[in-house]
Amino acid sequence: MESGPLDDKRPGSAVANPTVEQLKRDEKTARRCFVAANFLSQTADKLSMLSLFSVIILFGPHGELLGLSSCLLLLPFILFSFPAGMLADKFSPFRLLNRSLLFRAGILLALSMLLPQMLDEVQRCLIVAILIVALSSASAVFDVCRLKVTPKVVKLASENNGKENALAPIVRLNSLFWASLAAAIMSSSLLWLATGADFPWTLLRGSVVLYVLAYFAGSRVEDICNEAYRRKETTAEMSFVQYLKRHKRATKTLLVSAGVGTFSLAFFVCLTLFAWQGHRLSFPLMTELLPALSLGLLCGGLAANQTVKRGGLTKLTEGLAIVLAVSSIAAVVTASTGKLIIAQLGVFALGYTASKSQSLLDTLCQSIFPRQYRGRALGLRAALQLLPLLFAAIYMERILPSVSLLPALRVLSITALLFALLMAFVWNDLLFLLCRLFARALLKVFFRFQIIDKSRQLDDTASGVNFWGRRRTVILAGNHTGWLDPLIVGAIFERRTRFLVMDEAMKWPIVGQLAATLGAIPIKRGHGHDAIKSAEACLSRGESVLIFPEGKLTRDGSVGEFQSGVARLQKEAQCPIVPFAISGGFEAWPKNKKTPRPTAIRIAIGRPLEVRELRDLSVDEIRQLLHDRVLELMKND
Template identity: 25%
Template sequence: MNQFRLMTTRRFLPFFLTQALGAFNDNLFKNVLLLMIAFSGLYSQQAGVAMVNLAAGLFILPFFLLSPIGGQLADKYEKSALIRRLKLAEIAIMAAGALALYLQYVPGLLAVLFLMGAQSALFGPVKFSLMPQQLREHELVGGNAMVEMGTFVAILGGTVTAGLLFSSEHATMLVMGLILGLAGLGYLSSRAIPATQAGEPALTVNWNPLTQLVRTIRQARRNRTVFLSILAISWFWFIGATYLTQLPHFARDVLGGNPQLVTLLLTVFSVGIACGSLVCEKLSGGQVELGLIPLGAIGISVFGIDLYFAGQQVVVAQNVGVMAFLSTGENLRLLFDLAMVSVFGGVYVVPLNALIQQRSDARSRARTIAANNVMNALLMVLSALVSVVLINGLGLSVLQLFLVVAVVNIAVACYVFSQVHEFLLRFLVWSLTHVMYRVKHTQLSHIPEEGPAVLVCNHVSYVDALLIAGVSRRPVRFVMDKDIANLPLVKYFFTWIKAIPICAHGKSPKIYHQAFEAISEALEQGELVCIFPEGKLTRTGEMNEFKKGIELIISRNPVPVVPMALKGIWGSFFSHRHGRAFSKLPRRFWSKVEIVAAPKVAPDAVTALGLQKKVQRLLSTV
């Protein structure tokens, strides 16, 4: 996969190692502390539970207090230097942790845990705001996938290593040496991170955590799409925290498993998210593909619901081990459902993270990511509270809790997608272009990355607009016949994509003039507009004559025009070959379709006949 090539670049590898080593170290130390509280014999069972909850609270509290400050620092200062300072702080914190471990002083370990949370809270905004500056646009999804994969593998690795070392003969010395060594390696890798430009060097830092927290959330809400994406990511962490917290209880109390079975379930869940994250780059074609977000949400709920029913069929045995558990088919279904919940979780969250990085204002990107970190922490705390209420208060089983989460996920997804139509639109486009067709695109770099332009294309089928929308990195406003735009049910879809309905002047002068006004307004606002100058679908497979409307558009708004051609769509279910479109059974699935563009034409050189000839040449090119 293309994202693995990033591991050979200085732009990414040192940063990846720095964040992965830090995540591993955090979870190693935290889990050693939790095991010490649980098995040291210093506390009663009730006091031990209280101390575990206190430890969890101390680690997550800094994310509320310090993430907003971390966001300001990451926007104000050069990020690689800031990361090195934070990694030096990690070495000092781990030195204090090693001393507290040697003395077996739990209050000191709790204090170190709080400082670790503080260091992570300050590090979060800088690491995610660094990627859009270091990576190219087509690398952003792959970079996020690698970071997500590295984070969950590091979490799993730290958790498992803590359990292995805690039961060893020289546990204290081994843990002390490892946490100091990992902190040192993290600092060394951070020294190789290339320098980046500060987002807003003149920013005055507000050191009041409470007022800055309010200000950070308020600032993130200015961009509704970004803020709803933050809420969607936070919901992912609610789901993830619920599963990671409850799986040990589920394995021990419901399945009757031994500690190795607990490790197996945690490994399956963590590796599943890592695999789902890596698959994203392949599915997205190197761009921030928002269509994967609904796909991920659907998968989480479908397999989460089936996990509940699979759980009714599992074979329970006392102190069952991994091999005995895997020997039963019913148990494999449960394991598969758990894996797929996490795989689709990875597919769901990676595009959301990339979207926030891509669409946030570069000057305040780190503060937006800080808002995301705060909301993530809030939903993780809420996950714990909801689990306590449902399990201890209402008497639900762990499986029933998982079912509730899967069902509520449907409601959350419906709300987010109803508010951000772009997610659902991109899902429909992605589904069409990956299920019915294999879409190849050539020379689409001719489409300007910013600023107004008009795309002109031959018109072959009713899905031409969807195919073009699927390959364009920018949103496109399509001009289409009003009868198509007003088709039952489909008209809501065309309203979402802000299609511009048009008809012949003689048929309705009002609609005709309104269309040209809407086109002019869209171009004045710097948008891409796509028209099909033939004015109707071909019924022969040959291109119809281009109408003069394109000349009128350019005379009002002198913008560049990009000729495009659709190849391979003639003969599909949506074209008029072999009879009217939609009137015959589909004959082809996953057939090859190509979209090719030519260099843009300057406004003063635009003529309908000239554009028709350019599109014809594109169609005739093999």
């Protein structure tokens, strides 16, 4: 499989075998220091940029300033993100993170001492440009390393609370990073207002102090993690490009994440520039919009935590389309009205959607990529989502002083909606989720559909179909009653499930195309072994597979003899088998009828047959055990 929720789940050999209580205390300390380091670093970044903007604002019109500053900020970030990920995969990301803080502190201190002594405007502008490039490059290293080590910092929390969703601690920490960004924006703004633009040198030196404090906080995190985990990073089995080619789901996740991030940032930049242009806001602070942005970022982080508690990341694909739609509507409505309160509401909505979507997307990328490739994946994503903004910044540097941004916002909104539609086909889960919702509604209305979940364990909250149906890769096996069976099983799970279909059915109009889109595995008569191999490949990629062990539809509604294909597949793939029993499917639409009849349908989901239970059993024993479980579910239904 590609990776689990946390591919590096078990701690390495500890130095002194710390107790569970000590691990809990260390995890809490590391998490607090990590958030503090991020807050101090973000505050110093915002404060230093505000100070530098106040210096170079004297050298040209605002449009030139915006174009110059945006290019100087974005270009180094784009160029250094992927190399930073390569370094983070090869060396200690904690050390790189802390060194980036010291680098920013050192260069900011040195150049801020030289800057007031220079009277020549060209030299002063050159020093400011060097500062912006250096700070942006070091910030790229910091952000990539921060995202790479986040699962490691929260790993102790997931170990100590086995009943909690394994991704919940990571989402919580990622949302705290966005909350710290909101606090950093407000803190830097308040410091700017309190000090005034007349003292930029004081603020620059204050930023040096914040970087040093962030370094001490980051060093504390490094010490705790180095003490708890004593092992070397394992070398990658293949190159990063080969990994992306082999793991299509990871590649699609990376591209969709970068696309959503690009649109979130583009909407925010366009909207703030439009508000500045239309309402004559104070630049560069824009105090009229910053409180709304900070509140939106904070609320988005809280919403991300609630999302992972309710439905996990499997519902993320539904949320991404909503994020793009909300961003489009907010941007167009804000740009079409001349009231400042509408602009503030629009900025709040964009901050909310950006924080929520990026917290979940960060977690998704951190969980789906193994740690050997995680740094490069996150660095590539950062470069991809900022590259379009660089071209936009270069273009706006020329048109901003004289041209309205309203047409640009409209074009951006239409592009975002088209991207959402494209995403439905590139990231196939959206189409599957829509079909699942339609199938469940159809079954509820016409067949009084009922789900009986018998897979939940009384002593384990992390069980039941709502848990393993989203989180685990399983083989679904049960009785084959009628033509509605794939629709019945597919309507249960919130995760796309592959299923086997006869090759003749794949040639049917509409039905065959829909089955192919949803990921059906064709079976040719006499070549069942090839279909089993295809199913095994799907399981190895982390996709669940639905198989009817009888191999054919029942003629009288009874459960026939099971074939050995499911048992052989389990032996090869080493995945759990989830038994199910369908009642009423034969009465609703049997094999010898051309049209369905409205009859009550129920499906009972049994307890998964775990790998450890099946390890010592033969293929025939597994086949018979599965048959007995399905019969038991039908009797107790």
